[in-house]
Each structure stands twice: as structure tokens, then as C-alpha cells.
Amino acid sequence: MKTRREFIQGLILSVGGAATLSACGDNAPAVMATAPHNPGRFYTGDEMALVNRVSDLIIPRTETPGALDVNVAGYLDGLMSDWANADTQNAHRAALARLRADLDAAVGVPFERATQAAAEEALTDLDARAFEIDHSMEGYRRFKGFITQAYFATEDGAVQELKWVALPGRWDPSVDITPA
Amino acid sequence: MADFDAIVVGSGMSGGMSAKELTERGLKVLVLERGPEIIPERDYTDNLNPWEKPNLDSVPQDEIAEHYPRQYGGVAYAIKESTKHFWVKDSEHPYEEAEGTTYDWLRGYHTAGRSIMWSRQTYRLSDLDFGANEREGHAIDWPIRYADIEPWYNKVETFVGISGSAEGLPHLPDSVFQPAFELTDAEKSLKASVENSFPERNVIPARIAHLTDATEEQKSLGRSNCQVRNHCHQGCSFKAYFSSLNATLPAAERTGNLTMVHNAIVESIEYDAAGNRVSGVRVIDAETNEKRTYTAKVIFLNASTIASAMILLQSKSETFPNGLANHSDQVGRNLMDHVSGANATGYLSGFDNKTTFGRRPSGGIYIPRYANLDGQDKPYRRGFGFQGGATSVGNAGGQLPGIGRAFKEAHKLPSAWRIGIGAFGEQLSNPENRVTLHASKRDKWGNPIALFNVKYGDNEYKMLEEASKDAVAMLEAAGCTNITATPVNLTKPGNRIHEMGSARMGRDRDTSVLNGWCQAHDVPNLFITDGSFMTSAACQNPSLTYMAFSARAAHYAADLIEQGVI
Numbered sequence: 126m127k128t129r130r131e132f133i134q135g136l137i138l139s140v141g142g143a144a145t146l147s148a149c150g151d152n153a154p155a156v157m158a159t160a161p162h163n164p165g166r167f168y169t170g171d172e173m174a175l176v177n178r179v180s181d182l183i184i185p186r187t188e189t190p191g192a193l194d195v196n197v198a199g200y201l202d203g204l205m206s207d208w209a210n211a212d213t214q215n216a217h218r219a220a221l222a223r224l225r226a227d228l229d230a231a232v233g234v235p236f237e238r239a240t241q242a243a244a245e246e247a248l249t250d251l252d253a254r255a256f257e258i259d260h261s262m263e264g265y266r267r268f269k270g271f272i273t274q275a276y277f278a279t280e281d282g283a284v285q286e287l288k289w290v291a292l293p294g295r296w297d298p299s300v301d302i303t304p305a
Numbered sequence: 306m307a308d309f310d311a312i313v314v315g316s317g318m319s320g321g322m323s324a325k326e327l328t329e330r331g332l333k334v335l336v337l338e339r340g341p342e343i344i345p346e347r348d349y350t351d352n353l354n355p356w357e358k359p360n361l362d363s364v365p366q367d368e369i370a371e372h373y374p375r376q377y378g379g380v381a382y383a384i385k386e387s388t389k390h391f392w393v394k395d396s397e398h399p400y401e402e403a404e405g406t407t408y409d410w411l412r413g414y415h416t417a418g419r420s421i422m423w424s425r426q427t428y429r430l431s432d433l434d435f436g437a438n439e440r441e442g443h444a445i446d447w448p449i450r451y452a453d454i455e456p457w458y459n460k461v462e463t464f465v466g467i468s469g470s471a472e473g474l475p476h477l478p479d480s481v482f483q484p485a486f487e488l489t490d491a492e493k494s495l496k497a498s499v500e501n502s503f504p505e506r507n508v509i510p511a512r513i514a515h516l517t518d519a520t521e522e523q524k525s526l527g528r529s530n531c532q533v534r535n536h537c538h539q540g541c542s543f544k545a546y547f548s549s550l551n552a553t554l555p556a557a558e559r560t561g562n563l564t565m566v567h568n569a570i571v572e573s574i575e576y577d578a579a580g581n582r583v584s585g586v587r588v589i590d591a592e593t594n595e596k597r598t599y600t601a602k603v604i605f606l607n608a609s610t611i612a613s614a615m616i617l618l619q620s621k622s623e624t625f626p627n628g629l630a631n632h633s634d635q636v637g638r639n640l641m642d643h644v645s646g647a648n649a650t651g652y653l654s655g656f657d658n659k660t661t662f663g664r665r666p667s668g669g670i671y672i673p674r675y676a677n678l679d680g681q682d683k684p685y686r687r688g689f690g691f692q693g694g695a696t697s698v699g700n701a702g703g704q705l706p707g708i709g710r711a712f713k714e715a716h717k718l719p720s721a722w723r724i725g726i727g728a729f730g731e732q733l734s735n736p737e738n739r740v741t742l743h744a745s746k747r748d749k750w751g752n753p754i755a756l757f758n759v760k761y762g763d764n765e766y767k768m769l770e771e772a773s774k775d776a777v778a779m780l781e782a783a784g785c786t787n788i789t790a791t792p793v794n795l796t797k798p799g800n801r802i803h804e805m806g807s808a809r810m811g812r813d814r815d816t817s818v819l820n821g822w823c824q825a826h827d828v829p830n831l832f833i834t835d836g837s838f839m840t841s842a843a844c845q846n847p848s849l850t851y852m853a854f855s856a857r858a859a860h861y862a863a864d865l866i867e868q869g870v871i
Contacts, residue, residue, distance in 0.1 A: 187710050245709065287716065294533065
């Protein structure tokens with residue numbers, strides 16, 4: 126069975142491209158394996174727990190893997206450690222602190238101990254406020270953006286959920302969408 | 306005896322074409338490239354999948370601040386972790402602006418220069434453009450007309466490969482085309498509405514330098530059709546889009562007449578006053594600082610509009626105390642770019658059951674210039690074209706309300722179609738818009754750094770205000786909703802990365818640097834065929850024109866060498 130890399134290499138040769146794929150896959154990121162409550166390189170244990178819980182609520186496992194399955198929290202831990210500058214790190218940390226406070230207040234107990242139904246209700250309400258009413262919640266919206274972009278940047282998120290195709294090979298400007 | 310028949314300074318868009326044509330005429334050619342070598346197998350990153358690019362492919366913020374503040378500020382969309390090696394570090398290549406002015410000098414120093422990172426939009430100029438200065442009495446007249454360059458457009462396009470559609474527009478002549486990327490349904494709807502409401506306007510497929518029906522010649526260079534991945538900023542292992550590295554340099558190399566030297570920063574061009582000719586190029590090795598001189602019968606400057614002017618200004622002699630071939634004092638002046646900053650977006654309904662397959666590269670539609678085609682009928686001079694496209698909004702990167710399954714699946718549901726168009730306008734030449742050598746500051750190799758002094762004139766501001774209104778009117782005519790036009794905010798000079806005019810061509814050596822063959826009036830074996838020669842900017846993306854003039858000049862120079870004239 127061909128690996129994905131061998132498959133693409135074959136396609137390139139078959140259509141006449143001369144380059145090889147020395148770069149392909151060599152820089153694959155190593156997203157640190159993270160445990161739900163253990164600190165990462167950037168996140169404290171409490172922050173890691175919150176990021177895991179919230180990302181799971183935003184992108185749960187359905188017929189396709191969810192945020193927990195692809196370790197979005199680990200991805201964001203790396204993003205904050207290796208990409209973000211101090212201002213971004215501080216803003217992100219502050220956004221998480223406010224999010225925790227808001228969610229804790231909404232459910233009346235530490236958020237991670239809330240029932241699934243209560244957690245979903247609290248986050249749904251908070252999310253609605255962030256998108257429709259409260260412009261001071263930009264930190265949450267950015268956090269949600271990070272979660273989503275990180276999820277779709279994983280192989281499962283890109284291929285299984287978004288049906289990302291490495292090599293379309295053709296342009297079709299008009300594809301009918303048929304109900305599943 | 307000279308080391309080479311010809312030296313070409315620069316390996317980018319125009320330098321590659323100069324080298325190809327000169328070597329194919331049998332001349333021994335040295336190409337000097339100031340940057341390191343790009344090896345596609347090693348340096349292209351187009352085959353990386355999203356999950357193989359850490360941190361959302363973003364360059365660390367502290368690294369941006371330290372090394373790429375100007376480059377990233379100008380083209381953040383193109384500078385990723387996987388592509389940053391194609392852009393210069395501002396920390397190593399500084400420049401300055403005169404007080405009260407700004408300038409984006411966005412560039413890459415390596416094999417093939419910016420032809421690796423260009424946006425590949427490819428349009429001919431017409432006599433509307435070549436005759437504009439004369440008609441208006443502005444600046445000086447171009448010394449050529451469309452008929453002079455038309456056969457060279459044909460030759461170059463046949464080699465390069467341009468996807469597009471024949472439209473028969475006299476002010477935007479058709480190229481030698483390979484099949485266009487077909488418009489989306491929403492774009493076709495826009496086209497019908499705009500052309501019905503504004504009969505003088507056209508909405509056509511963008512003309513881009515991507516192979517869609519590769520010729521045998523193109524295949525023989527290892528090039529193949531575009532795979533519609535839109536990974537072009539990362540290079541192209543299929544060599545489907547045109548770059549010097551994908552096409553002209555390999556063509557030159559296979560003649561056996563090409564020598565290429567990297568890391569060779571030009572310090573000056575040596576001038577032989579007795580023979581009134583340039584005799585060689587003095588370079589500094591970028592890595593060792595070793596200096597050496599290469600000699601040749603003819604020299605082509607293709608270092609880019611700004612760098613070529615600086616090389617001339619650095620090359621002072623008794624004969625040319627203000628810089629080589631600068632009797633006219635026009636070297637470095639008349640610096641032009643295209644001007645943007647008038648954009649509009651809107652949403653089209655009725656296509657929610659439609660999507661696309663493939664990731665079409667480099668935009669979708671082009672609205673050619675329609676202003677002042679038959680005389681002066683607008684409150685501004687010249688004109689602009691719009692670039693843009695209509696696509697299904699798709700994955701919103703998390704900026705959708707909701708959580709859970711509904712949120713997750715919203716990213717792949719049929720979505721609204723958004724149309725966006727943005728103007729590219731002509732900047733009028735002005736001799737006070739110029740680049741000079743900084744009086745005291747030098748780079749790490751001892752060459753003076755660039756000092757820019759460029760401002761837009763009233764015409765550019767007036768034109769973009771009108772372009773913004775036109776954009777909204779067209780989206781309204783198309784039936785768009787939620788139309789948004791941000792306040793007109795002109796792009797920084799240089800930001801469109803279409804620098805032109807620093808050694809303009811003309812008929813009079815007192816007012817121009819080059820004649821109609823891109824040959825220096827003052828020094829007959831010196832040619833400049835990058836954007837420096839442009840006498841006016843037109844509003845079309847200019848790379849194709851640079852290449853056509855390069856090919857024409859190369860053959861002219863080869864003829865002169867054969868005749869023993871130079």
C-alpha cells in the first residue's frame with residue numbers, strides 16, 4: 126500500500142512535474158501529547174483543563190473526530206509557546222481567566238464539574254453574547270477562532286470534516302450541492 | 306577579451322527572459338544573482354499539507370517584529386512559516402523614507418527573485434497606454450507603440466503560458482491564450498448584470514500565467530498543467546505557474562551557454578570612457594565579502610526597478626559624476642507603482658445550492674479599464690481595472706456563532722457567495738517621486754541604502770474615490786446585498802509591488818535614460834529591461850510587458866553584437 130507521500134509523488138511524476146518531495150512531511154509538527162489536567166508548555170493545569178473542556182463543547186466528536194480527539198489543546202499550547210508574543214500570550218491568558226469566571230458564575234460550580242447539559246447551556250449563552258451583543262468578549266471570539274483553525278489544521282479536521290483534497294487536479298466552477 | 310558575451314544582472318522576471326533569449330541566440334551569458342540559490346526540490350514547500358505546517362503556518366510574532374516588519378506589513382497574506390524564506394529580512398536589508406513619506410519595498414533575494422512570489426496576473430498594454438503621455442502632454446512620450454511590441458508579446462506568451470479568454474478589447478489586447486479558468490456561477494451573474502447596466506464595462510476571467518494546456522515546449526521543460534491547489538506562494542513542484550526558475554532559466558541552461566553565479570551583489574558597473582562602453586560588473590560576494598569583476602561585451606540590468614537605478618547611481622565616473630548613463634538626471638526619478646485602496650464586497654443570493662471543486666489560483670475576474678477610453682470623460686486622468694472574484698464563503702475560521710454539532714457542521718454547509726473587487730489604478734509619473742542613495746547609511750556590504758521620496762498626486766486620490774463609487778454601483782447592479790465599501794485608503798507607494806519608471810525610455814537623451822530598445826542613450830552596450838524602462842505605468846500588471854521588452858532588447862543586442870556594433 127502506498128503512503129500518502131508516495132501517492133502524491135506518483136501523481137507529480139505522472140503529470141510531468143520534475144521536482145521531488147523532499148520537503149513533504151519533513152516538517153510535520155509534533156503536537157505535544159497533553160493530559161486534560163496537566164500543565165503544558167504554556168498552559169497551567171487549570172488552563173489546560175478549561176481549554177480541553179471548552180474545545181470539546183465547541184467541536185465535539187460526531188461522526189468525525191472532535192477537538193479532544195485531535196488534541197486541540199495541545200496544538201494551542203504549542204501555538205502560544207512558539208508563535209505568540211508576550212502581548213498575545215497575556216491577552217489569551219486574560220481571556221481564559223474571564224471565560225472561566227463567566228462560566229463558573231453561570232453554572233454555579235467550577236465549570237469542569239458542571240453537567241454536560243449545564244455546560245452546554247452556559248457556553249451557548251456566552252457564545253451568543255459574544256457574537257451578538259458584547260463586543261468586550263473579543264478575547265473569547267479569538268480563542269474560538271484558534272480552536273477552530275487548529276482543529277481544521279489537523280489531518281482529521283481537514284480531511285474528514287472539510288474534505289480537504291491535496292491535489293484537486295481540475296477546476297469545476299459549478300458543482301451542485303445535493304442533500305446528503 | 307571579455308569573460309562573457311553578456312552579463313545579466315538579476316535572475317527574476319525580466320532577467321530570466323533576457324538570459325533565455327540571449328543564450329538561445331548563441332551568446333555566452335553570465336547571470337548574477339545577489340541572493341542564494343533556490344532549489345525547488347529543497348526549497349518549495351507546496352506539497353506540505355495543512356497538518357504539516359505547525360502553528361497555523363504563522364511566523365512567530367516576535368520574529369516578524371524583529372526581521373519582517375515591513376515585508377509582513379505589506380504582504381502578510383504571503384509571508385508564512387513555509388514561505389518566509391522567499392522574502393528578505395528587513396533587519397538585513399534596510400531602507401529609509403524621506404520625512405512625511407512612506408514606501409513599501411517588498412522583495413526576495415534568491416534565484417528567480419519575485420517571479421517565485423508574484424500573483425501571476427498577466428495583461429498586455431495597448432496604444433491607449435503607449436500614447437497616453439503624448440495625448441495628454443504629460444511627462445514624455447513613449448518611443449514605441451503597440452505594433453512594435455506586439456510580436457514580442459506573442460513570442461513571450463507562447464513560451465510563458467497564459468490562461469485567459471479572447472475578448473477582442475482594443476484597450477486590453479488578447480494574449481496567446483491557454484484555456485481560462487471558467488467563471489463561477491455567481492461571477493457569471495455579475496458579468497451579465499454589469500455588462501447590461503454598464504455597456505462600456507466588461508467582466509472577464511482573470512488572465513494568469515498558469516498552464517492549462519501545456520505545449521510540447523513547456524512539457525519539455527518539465528512543466529505541467531496547474532493542479533488547482535492554490536499553493537503558489539510556496540512554489541510549484543509542477544512548474545505550472547510561470548517563474549524564471551520554472552521556465553526561462555531552465556531554457557537558458559539547456560542551451561549550454563548559461564553560467565549562473567549566486568550571492569553576487571553588484572557594487573558598480575565599470576565604465577570605459579575611451580570606448581564609451583561598459584566593460585564589466587564589480588560584485589561583492591554576499592557570504593565572504595570577496596570582491597571580483599566579471600567582464601562582457603554587453604550588460605543587461607535586470608536587478609529590479611529600484612536596484613537597477615541604485616546600481617547606476619553607485620557607478621560614478623568622470624564622465625558620469627551623477628551615476629552611469631545619467632546625463633538626463635532621470636535615473637531614480639519617476640518612480641511609479643499601481644495604486645489600490647478602493648474595494649467593495651457584497652453577497653449574492655441564489656447560488657446556495659452551488660459550490661466549486663478545486664482551489665482556483667490568483668483570483669477569478671478582471672474588469673478591464675473603462676475610464677477615459679475615448680477621450681477625457683472622467684474627473685481624473687487615465688484609469689483603473691478591478692481584480693476580484695466571487696466565492697462561496699465556506700469555512701469562516703471559527704467566526705460563526707454557536708457551539709457543538711451545529712457549529713461544527715456549519716463550516717461545510719452551503720453558504721452565501723461573496724463578491725469582492727478591488728481597483729488597480731495608474732499612478733502618473735512625477736520626477737520628484739524618486740529613489741536616491743542615502744547620503745551616509747550603508748548596508749552590511751558597504752553599499753548605500755535606498756532613500757525613497759514618493760507621494761501620490763491629486764489624480765490618484767481623485768481616481769480611487771471614483772473607483773470606490775463605481776465598485777459599489779456595480780455590486781448594486783448585480784443585486785448584491787450587505788455591500789461594504791471601506792473608506793478609500795490608498796495603498797502605500799510600492800505596496801502593489803509593481804515598481805516602474807526609474808530609468809524611463811524616450812526619444813531624447815536629455816529627458817530619458819533609455820531609447821526605444823531599452824538601450825542606454827549614453828552607453829550603447831548597456832540595456833535595462835526590468836520595470837525601470839516604463840515611461841508610464843498604465844494600470845495593468847506589468848510583468849508580461851517587462852518580459853516582452855526584455856526579449857525584444859535581447860535580440861536587438863544580439864544583432865548589434867553580430868554586426869560588430871557593440
